[in-house]
Amino acid sequence: MSSPITSARFSVLDRSRIREGHTGPEALRDTVRLAREVERLGYHRFWVAEHHGVPGVAGSAPTVLAAAVAGATRTIRVGTGGVMLPNHRPLVVAEQFGVLESLFPGRIDMGLGRSVGFTDGVRKALGRDKGDAEDFAAQLDELLGWFCGTSPTGVRARPAEGLTVPPFVLAMGEGAAIAARAGLPLVIGDLRDRDRMLRGIDHYRARFRPSVWASEPYVVVSGTVAVAATPEEARRLLVPEAWSMAHSRTHGTFPPLPPAERVEPLAMTARERGLYESGLAGQVAGTEEQVAHALESVLKETGAQEVLVTTSTYDREALLDSYRRLAAVAGLDGGTARR
Numbered sequence: 001m002s003s004p005i006t007s008a009r010f011s012v013l014d015r016s017r018i019r020e021g022h023t024g025p026e027a028l029r030d031t032v033r034l035a036r037e038v039e040r041l042g043y044h045r046f047w048v049a050e051h052h053g054v055p056g057v058a059g060s061a062p063t064v065l066a067a068a069v070a071g072a073t074r075t076i077r078v079g080t081g082g083v084m085l086p087n088h089r090p091l092v093v094a095e096q097f098g099v100l101e102s103l104f105p106g107r108i109d110m111g112l113g114r115s116v117g118f119t120d121g122v123r124k125a126l127g128r129d130k131g132d133a134e135d136f137a138a139q140l141d142e143l144l145g146w147f148c149g150t151s152p153t154g155v156r157a158r159p160a161e162g163l164t165v166p167p168f169v170l171a172m173g174e175g176a177a178i179a180a181r182a183g184l185p186l187v188i189g190d191l192r193d194r195d196r197m198l199r200g201i202d203h204y205r206a207r208f209r210p211s212v213w214a215s216e217p218y219v220v221v222s223g224t225v226a227v228a229a230t231p232e233e234a235r236r237l238l239v240p241e242a243w244s245m246a247h248s249r250t251h252g253t254f255p256p257l258p259p260a261e262r263v264e265p266l267a268m269t270a271r272e273r274g275l276y277e278s279g280l281a282g283q284v285a286g287t288e289e290q291v292a293h294a295l296e297s298v299l300k301e302t303g304a305q306e307v308l309v310t311t312s313t314y315d316r317e318a319l320l321d322s323y324r325r326l327a328a329v330a331g332l333d334g335g336t337a338r339r
Helices: 024-041 062-072 090-103 120-126 130-148 174-182 194-207 231-251 270-280 288-302 316-330
Strands: 009-014 045-048 077-080 110-113 167-170 186-188 219-223 225-227 284-286 306-309
Touching: 009 024, 009 316, 024 045, 024 062, 024 316, 045 062, 062 077, 062 090, 090 130, 130 167, 130 174, 167 174, 174 186, 174 194, 186 194, 194 219, 194 288, 219 288, 225 231, 225 288, 225 316, 231 270, 231 284, 231 288, 231 316, 284 288, 288 306, 288 316
Parallel strands: 009 045, 009 306, 045 077, 077 110, 110 167, 167 186, 186 219, 219 306, 225 284
Antiparallel strands: none
């Protein structure tokens, strides 16, 4: 009998994180290169993210970057994790994904989120405010209607209408209820807050309504997974992102990723240190054996069908080695046959 790990799909979300001493264009090219590598390793999907005005993130136009990734790969599914729907007109989103699906048929996913920007300045530049996230359910219905040809305006979404682009809802809390009502797959994280995640999944499954998009609940759990030869090396993979998150919470800006060796001797305030240590705690990190045990526990508790790995770090070679080791843990097929 197969284990929960080898029965699950494993996928990757790369946020195009900028590293200290490197540029945004380099980060975007790193994302495309990583997509080729994880395709070769046998991962199921490769998704890209949407962030605006963030010094440490280059990925601001996910459908554009998804096109580059799809063009550079052959078999892996490509999508967004996600397009922040409140930032865009649903018709334009439908058109963009219609173009992607037309160019790369059968390979495109439409991951959708409800965030409206990291800061007040970004929200103002986008012409949005926090309240726009409250309209997510209606925006989602409108978007799906463009694919189904049910818009009441008489306008037709070209070339989206009639195409099937699998939608996913990225959510915690209220978003899980929206995914359930719409009958869509749910992407939920992070792995550190297991109780909250389980509440969201239970809520989603209990209220799921079958739809033309999904006949039964489908759960993707997302979070950081770091695998290395020793627990200490795996922990060092977490250091750059943990420090950047702590810095963003205390200084209001999300910086490029520093190398671990620069972070470890830094003097930090008590609040910074607490946030930094919190960022290192509870992650799925360690040797192959330790990570296998942790993931088996996650998959048994959640019943998830898929794991979306969202790891970011400064050392790109160490990151790729982590994905190689995780592929071995998960029993991936090296990309020679898709599940």
